Amino acid sequence: MLVAVPAHAAGLPAVSGIPVDFILFALTLLGVALFHHHTLKVALTGLAVISLYKIGFTGFNEGAGVTGWLAHLQHEWVVLTNLLGLLVGFALLARHFEDSGVPHVLPRFLPDDWKGAFVLLVMVFVLSSFLDNIAAALIGGTVAATVFRRRVHIGYLAAIVAASNAGGSGSVVGDTTTTMMWIDGVAPLDVTHAYVAAVVALMVFGLIAARQQQAWQPIQKDASAGKHVDWVRLGIVTWILAAAIVTNVTVNTRFPEISDSFPFLGAAVWVAIVLAAPLRKAEWSLLPDALKGSIFLLSLVMCASMMPVEKLPPASWQTSFGLGFISAVFDNIPLTALALTQGGYDWGVLAYAVGFGGSMVWFGSSAGVALSSLFPEAKSVGAWLKGGWHVALAYVIGFFFMLAVVGWHPHTPHKAETAAPVAVQPAH
Template sequence: MDKRWTWVILGLLPALAHAAEGPVILGIPLDFILFAATLLGVALFHHHTLSVALTGLFVISLYKIGFTGFNEGAGVLGWLVHMQHEWVVLTNLLGLLLGFAILARHFEDSSVPHVLPRFLPDDWKGAFVLLVMVFVMSAFLDNIAAALIGGTVAASVFNRRVHIGYLAAIVAASNAGGSGSVVGDTTTTMMWIDGVAPFDVIHAYAAAIPALILFGFFAARQQHAYQPIQKDASAGVKVDWARLGIVVWILVAAIATNVMINTRFPESSDAFPFIGAAVWVAILLAIPLRKPEWSLLPDATKGSVFLLSLVVCASMMPVEKLPVASWESAFGLGFVSSVFDNIPLTALALKQGGYDWGVLAYAVGFGGSMIWFGSSAGVALSNLFPEVRSVGSWLKNGWHIALGYIIGFFIMLALAGWHPHAPHKASVPTIQSGTQVH
């Protein structure tokens, strides 16, 4: 299953290559073959994902330095300049992944997850309602935070026995919920910064909501059969309001910073990792109230370095041009984004123009849910549930995610249609590639 899926993705990637320099094998640039080999290694050796990703990064970097160079220049200097262009988004992602790991533990220790069974339905519908909650949260929060909060609640209400198919659904709900909101996903925020109106992406929900209903139904039934929801909260549980206040404080800091930078100082958004820094300032300021669980950071750092390694690999691929804008190409980009960084894809789409931004937002935002490392939300959740780090298990148990993506996409086309937008600027500045945050 892992190998077949990776070869399908390998077949899609050459469509993105354009005038690549260097060796070409069967029409595929060697850069893509090395990247596909890295992804195949991650899929097959899921107990050694970090080592595989770092090895892939090392080999691809050496190849680019020695043979093809970078858009920024050749050799080691070109690599250094390329990394300089990437550092803001990479640092932002690292700050968010580690910061929201701390936030998730604050939320767990607040005991709120333990009292939720009082308010959730007792049968499979309780699991479904939890997915809806994650979906709604992600429209306003970062999808990493929404997925981690959802995973924390699931661990509590299901006695820490959470089905892999349901974990995949939590990631999918977080990505789907952010797809129609310019503050819910990095790609839609990019569109907003670049001049796309917020209402031009909101019809992504015409696909995201049906997709949620479909995969949510199957995932909730999977979870109920595997481990039913607790019927009653633990006796004597009291909410730690100070910790809950810290959670709200961190989220408000992230959202406020995101909105302020992107509305008032958009020209500075790629100069400093403002959102990641805001999260950590909020965490540090809250230490006098409650001490964070610092012991979480080593494992969270390993997961973060794994994702960042794949992000940097993707950023070095010779993706110079997208296929001609159409609903068919947007549909295909959803599958590509399950393994390929969706930020450069979105940047290229903005530069090229001619896309329906709501359709594209759904495709690249939700598409990463189909594989566990396809979005930062999936990688973050894998730090809480290491058992998801198997492409085969994710695909076998989370089959309803891909089905939801496909059916949701065509429902959106039927309801909202395909309404491509002409380039909204006379000259669209290039946005540097970066993290895959769905």
């Protein structure tokens, strides 16, 4: 369970021992949950209120007042710009993949009964390992809408989001949270053991959700007849992903001293998109909505970066387990930002917790937010919890299976400027 340490010792304003910073952040996230039709306004308002509070009362690690705020922005601009480039760029990449015809051809290879629904979730899982969880969820939703004739059970929608988040949890190009870890300096191999838990979780929620969907609306494989693959568009998808992977590996392994000075990853994605434009036109009309959604997420990340993380509990498997549940309502992107600033986690365990844990509620992950744009009925917390109860069950089973098989192996802080020394606890 996540409990704030009393702030009076550090002289920070607090209510019942909880720093006001966290209270303001929690209210912002509560507003996002309650007013899901006005999420951008709520996030920007929260960012403005927290910024003004920090400027007027507590200051920043970089200094006090407006000067400290500007210095903090300068410190965070590379991470924020990288995320902006990836989030908006992957929206175009997802459309390239959709227009390639692959999502429409895939149903030909699906079994006719509940096993077809399960295999589709497996496909989403695999796609998410290299295609980003947002793109994988949108592709999975597009295929599901086709083969189930738009009658998709909300429990199955939750499973699509869960499959995309589980598949991306062990890959630094598969989830926004793991990409954040990579951008921040975490080694790609340090998150791969998240798959130990993710595969188990997939078996749990996938089998249940597949039977839910079969009972609700059986699969219709003939919907894909006459569709063909556009190999040029599929090549563009591969080209963009390759540009991102090669750039990030090169910068972080050969030139780590400049990795924090420029948003190389985001820039690489956009250079690749622009260079591929003469071959197939990108769907530029997606940019306004993608930009709006990205600003919403970046506002939450910026809010998280201003939290007094030295007041968080010590990094431990218990804390990671609790963060999984909190990510369902707290949004896993700012949670990851907090954990990265704190340091000292087993990054694979944390990647599974905050990545998959966000699937338990529709707005707990960017994949859920994206899929809800295709299926507005998903924007009901009650219906999501009732239909997708198996996701929470799968999270718990997967987490403790990973802990039993792999254990808890915390990594030393990967950056010298980590906010405070972090105590780590061994697994019992």
